[in-house]
Amino acid sequence: MDKITSFTINHLELLPGVYVSRKDKVSDTVITTFDIRMTRPNFEPVMNTAEVHTIEHLAATFLRNHSLWKERVLYFGPMGCRTGFYLLLSGDYESRDIVPLMQELFAFIRDYRDEVPGACARDCGNYLDMNLPMANWLADRFLREVLDVIDDSRLIYPE
Ligand SMILES: [Zn+2]
Numbered sequence: 001m002d003k004i005t006s007f008t009i010n011h012l013e014l015l016p017g018v019y020v021s022r023k024d025k026v027s028d029t030v031i032t033t034f035d036i037r038m039t040r041p042n043f044e045p046v047m048n049t050a051e052v053h054t055i056e057h058l059a060a061t062f063l064r065n066h067s068l069w070k071e072r073v074l075y076f077g078p079m080g081c082r083t084g085f086y087l088l089l090s091g092d093y094e095s096r097d098i099v100p101l102m103q104e105l106f107a108f109i110r111d112y113r114d115e116v117p118g119a120c121a122r123d124c125g126n127y128l129d130m131n132l133p134m135a136n137w138l139a140d141r142f143l144r145e146v147l148d149v150i151d152d153s154r155l156i157y158p159e
Contacts, residue, residue, distance in 0.1 A: 009157055011041040016146050017154030018095045018102055021086065030092035031074065035157075036102065037084040038142050046082040050131035051138055053078075054116055057124070058109050058135065059085070061117040069101055095155040103147050109139035 005022055019035040039046055047055075056078055063073045074088040089098070112132065119127045146154055 006035075009035075010159070013158035014041050015154055015158075016040055016084075016142065017150070018099060018147070019155065019157050020093070020095050023092065029090055032089050032091060032093045034087040034089070034093075034095065034098060035084060036087055038138060038146075039083045041081070041083050047138060048131065048134065049082065050129050051134035052082055052085075053126070054119075054130045054132050054135035055085070055109060055138065057116050057118050057130075058112055059105055062105055062108050063087070063101075066101070066104075099147065099150055099155075103143065106139040106143050106147060110136055110143060112136065 014037060016037050016039060019037065021033040021035040024031045024033070056076065060076045063076055064070050066073070069089070072090045074090055076085060076087050078085050087098070112135075116130050116132060118124050119130050121127050
């Protein structure tokens with residue numbers, strides 16, 4: 001089998017950031033897949049599943065309610081390696097286009113102190129596996145260290 005595109009990225013050079021992972025065309029519509037990379041691969045501890053799960057619930061809820069973007073949001077979910085998330089949007093975008101949206105999203109997660117949406121047995125397959133304080137902490141760090149000081153080294157995949 002062929003190596004898929006996301007395995008051709010040099011993870012040894014990849015820094016936390018916001019990247020375009022791929023673009024796919026489905027009939028006449030371009031679907032942009034973003035790599036929302038929150039920890040540096042193979043360099044620092046990955047996120048634990050509980051905080052990944054909490055970020056997933058909060059981000060999916062936030063994005064699907066966003067007045068400007070909700071119609072274009074197709075998917076938000078974690079990478080199996082637990083270093084980040086994939087966001088799929090309908091439309092042809094560059095990574096810089098969604099920096100303001102990511103700043104809004106991660107400020108929402110940083111400041112969120114309420115019950116996690118969908119964190120109950122009826123709505124989720126593993127609702128007790130949540131860690132809101134760590135989700136708050138990771139969102140704060142991603143804002144301070146990446147989103148609020150972002151440049152091309154965090155927006156374009158390394159060669
Ligand atoms: Zn869940």
